[in-house]
Amino acid sequence: MFKSRLIKSSLHRQFKRSQNADLKAYFQAQIPLINLPVKQTPLLVLDLEMTGLNPNLDQIISIGLLPLIEGKIVLAQAQYKLIKINGSVGQSAAVHGVLDQHLQQAVPLKEALHWFIQQATGKVLAAHHAPLDLSFLQQAINRHLNEKCALFAVDSLDIERRRILRRQGFIKGGELRLGECRERYNLPVYAAHNALTDALACAELLLAQLAADSGINKVKISQLLR
Amino acid sequence: MDVSELQPVRDFVSSLPPFDILSDQSLRLCCISLSVVYYSRNEQFVEVDANERQLYIVRSGAFEVLTEQGQLIDRISDGQYFGFSGMLSGEKVVNKVRILEDALVYLLPVKIFDQLRAASRQFDRFFNQAFAQRLRHQGAIKSKNINTSRISSVVSADLISIGSSTTIQQAAELMSEKRVSSLLIIDNNKLNGIITDRDLRSRVLAKGLDGQTLVKQVMTTDPLTSPKNALIFEAMLQMSENSIHHLPIIEDGRPTGMLTSTDIMRSQSSQPLLLIGQIGRQNSQEELIAVSRQIPQLLQNLISSDAQAQEIGRILTSVTDALTRRLITISQNELGEAPMQFCWLAFGSQARQDQVAGADQDNALLLEFEPDPGAQLYFQALSQAVCTGLNACGYSYCPGDIMATNQKWQLSLKQWENEFSKWVNTPQPAALLNATIFFDIRCIFGSYSLFESLQNKVLNKTKDNDIFLAAMTDNALQQSPPLGFFRDFVLERDGSEVKGIDLKHKGTALINDITRIYALAAGIKEVNTHKRLVLLKKSKFINHQDAHNLIDACEFIARKRLSNQGYQYSHSQQLSNYLQPQNLSALARHQLKDAFKAVHEAQAGIKLKFLRQF
Structure with missing residues (x-):
């Protein structure tokens, strides 16, 4: 309850203070959403690929978005954007399969941020290990749109952590990785990795988590936000 | 996106x-x-x-x-x-x-x-x-390939080769040991030449070279080759145009074997017409036994040519018929003329012309009159010779002793009529078991008019005989086809999962049973299941759609049964009717499931028609 009130007041404050029209609309639309039960909340599952793990030093390479609405992942509305970066993708190319030549189709980060905020308006964000993705987005918004903001998202990793702790009281190494989480729900193994397939993998995991825990549907979405 | x-x-x-x-x-x-x-x-x-x-x-x-x-x-x-x-x-x-x-x-x-x-x-x-369309369409694609046997079906599997830096004596030793007339010369997986019996004669002995001469000095370099998937016909043409008898076979750029003109001749002699002609020319049981050794190869050739299953059954049965007739003629040459008119009868799969590998004998004699002791001796000697001969040719004795050698089944027309009357009038379980065998009956040798009078009498008894047909129907419904497949299991109608399916007893036999009941009810003389269905469709005894579905299902299941046996043969496994789903493609699973569904519906059809039950 306490957390839920904190988030609500944060959203109100950001809506009032925001100088950016897109962000203002985004925060305004968030306020009524956070009181909904999970199943009725339109979610936007997101995944970012980055050049590294430090939001102060590393850059966003791509963004994958996939809406999850009324219990269905709508593939027709899947979206994917490559982002222009400074320098080369270097080492991380091996992980994400993003080559320098792909980046020729890339858009500037500022443009991508406008697009992202518009896509997210009216939906609640969701990601696996959401704090990392959110910190990169907050950093980018701070730099390119000159706004200090705090974003919230449903985190499938956090849901899984709570579930495992409830069950066995401790977490083993690697148990919370996306692939391992999916295995526990008998979800298929995906070989390819990019921002969109990982968003799909996360969205499917969320569906499975929501189906497995009937209690989770009784709580408001704000209880799940991080 | x-x-x-x-x-x-x-x-x-x-x-x-x-x-x-x-x-x-x-x-x-x-x-x-x-x-x-x-x-x-x-x-x-x-x-x-x-x-x-x-x-x-x-x-x-x-x-x-x-x-x-x-x-x-x-x-x-x-x-x-x-x-x-x-x-x-x-x-x-x-x-x-x-x-x-x-x-x-x-x-x-x-x-x-x-x-x-x-x-x-x-x-x-x-x-x-309209799943029948799907099965039929598949058939249409397949049967285009008929009579286009490929090299891969005749060339022997093992690659016999030697390096070019060995001596010709070593090469000759290898050839004698492996009993081959040629060797592939391979260095580092690359085909460099071939050497043949003729080379050893004309390039070595005739030139006075000794055994220590190296293979590379006498081999034919850069020989003509053929891809593994070429047609036999193409290879024959290539050999005769170039006056050669050996063709190295190449697959993905690598030599995999040697095709010889003898391989081709052997494969061609397994063509059914040639084989049947050959059977007709043999004059002793021993010679017939030797010729019959080609039958398994004939079956494999037919399977790999993608011929229709019902055609394969008819071809294979016509070989059995020819062997039976020739065995009768040969023993009559010794025994002399028969003391009366008679028929050599075949039952079961030989009668229906749907024999596959490993068929048993099911035969009997139909005599003009009850035989006196002298006639009895004659027919005993004749049947003994023929049945032993068939057994030696690979058609094992009937486990239920339904054979011409059994005096119980050397009957006059009158006696056969009585037997059939018993089966028709008192349809007890044992009698019904007989019915499934004896009501598929065909004359292989002898007086056709004698056979026809028996057949007419039998069909008169069965036609529109409600009680008999109801009992037959009840018997035919004792087995049902599976529902389909679930993962690597066969899914039965009661929900149980089993590891495999008997395509004969849970497939073709069920269709044969259903079709036989309709044919006996309609008084149709034909015994081949496919032909029975065509006639039943024509006479509107079964509706068009149901007949079509059953024809397609029968063909599809029979073909799966054959190709499964082809697979078993090529993997040196015991031939059986047992199919395990893990070897099936997704499409084949769907199709088999449709075929089972057609059989199930046809079972419901006879249940309604002859038992008046839903």
Whole structure:
């Protein structure tokens, strides 16, 4: 309850203070959403690929978005954007399969941020290990749109952590990785990795988590936000 | 968005028949139109929205489709579908879908499904309820390949080769040891030449070279070669145009074997007409036994030529018939003329002309009168010679002793009539077991008019004989075909899962039983199941659609049975009718399931017609 009130007041404050029209609309639309039960909340599952793990030093390479609405992942509305970066993708190319030549189709980060905020308006964000993705987005918004903001998202990793702790009281190494989480729900193994397939993998995991825990549907979405 | 970004979805969908035949454009449309849902076992049943019809594609997990009354229709897992029957018929869905395991499912909206069906006839045919069309279409594609045997079916599997730096003496030793007339000369996996018997004669002995001469000095370099998938006909042409007798076989750039003109001759002599001609020319039992050794190869050639199963059955049976006739003639040459008119009768698979590998003997004698002791001796000697001969040719004795050597089955016309009357009038279980064998009857040798009078009498007894036909029907319903497949198991109608299926007893035999009942009811003389069905269709005794479905199902199951035996033969396994689902492609599973469904429906048909039961 306490957390839920904190988030609500944060959203109100950001809506009032925001100088950016897109962000203002985004925060305004968030306020009524956070009181909904999970199943009725339109979610936007997101995944970012980055050049590294430090939001102060590393850059966003791509963004994958996939809406999850009324219990269905709508593939027709899947979206994917490559982002222009400074320098080369270097080492991380091996992980994400993003080559320098792909980046020729890339858009500037500022443009991508406008697009992202518009896509997210009216939906609640969701990601696996959401704090990392959110910190990169907050950093980018701070730099390119000159706004200090705090974003919230449903985190499938956090849901899984709570579930495992409830069950066995401790977490083993690697148990919370996306692939391992999916295995526990008998979800298929995906070989390819990019921002969109990982968003799909996360969205499917969320569906499975929501189906497995009937209690989770009784709580408001704000209880799940991080 | 580029669809390739959702690679996992596309990869999965494009691996499933019939989505695997869609154009890139249709596949893309399909993939971006999907939505993904998850069903937990806690929910028990899938809630089907009657207003929003869609195809359910199972990505992972398991379901059970049940009728409104809870009877099992199908069990479904990864890569299978449900929900399409309602989409095709437009009728309200009444079937229930139970969730067996947590499942991830792709949903395809009816609008897109219809667009895909409109864009591809093959796609449409797959889902269309007129599944018989699907089986038939498959047949049409296949039978185009008839009579186009390929090299791969005749060339021997082992590669006999030697390096070019060995001596010709070593080469000659290897040739004698392996009993071959030629060697491939291979260095570092590369074909450098060949050496033949003739080379050893004309290039070594005739030139006075000694055994220490190196192979590379006398071999034929850069020989003509042929790809493994070439037609036998093409290889024959290549050999005769170049006056050569040896062709190295190349597969993916590597030598894999040698095709010789002897291989080709041997394969051609297994052609049925040649074989039957050969049988007619033999003058002793021993010679016939030698000729009969070609029969397994003939069967394999027929299987690999993709001939229709019912044609293969007829060809193989005509060889059996020819052997039987020749054995009779040869022993009559010794025994002299028969003391009276007689017929050599065949029952069961030989009568129906659907023999496959390892058929038993089922035969008997029909005599003009009851034999006196002298006649009895004659027929005993004749049948003894013929049945022993058939046994030696690979047709083992009938375990139930339904054979011409058994005095119980050396009967006069009158006695046979009495036997048949007993079976027809008192349809006891044992009598019905006989009926399935004895009512498929054909004259192989002897007086055809004698045979015809028996057949007319029998059909007069069975035609429109309600009690007999009801008993036959009851007997034919003792076995039922499976429902389909679930993962690597065969799914029976009672929901149990078994490891394999007997394609004879749970497939072709059921169709034979159903068809026999109709044929006896209609008084049709034909005994071949395919021909019986064609006649029944023509005389409108069975409706057009049902006859078609049964013909297709019969052909499909019989072909699967044959190709399964072809697989067993090529893997040196014991030949059997037992099929294990893990060797089946997804498409073959769908087709077999359709065929089983046709058999099940035909069983329901005779139940209604002859037992007046639903």
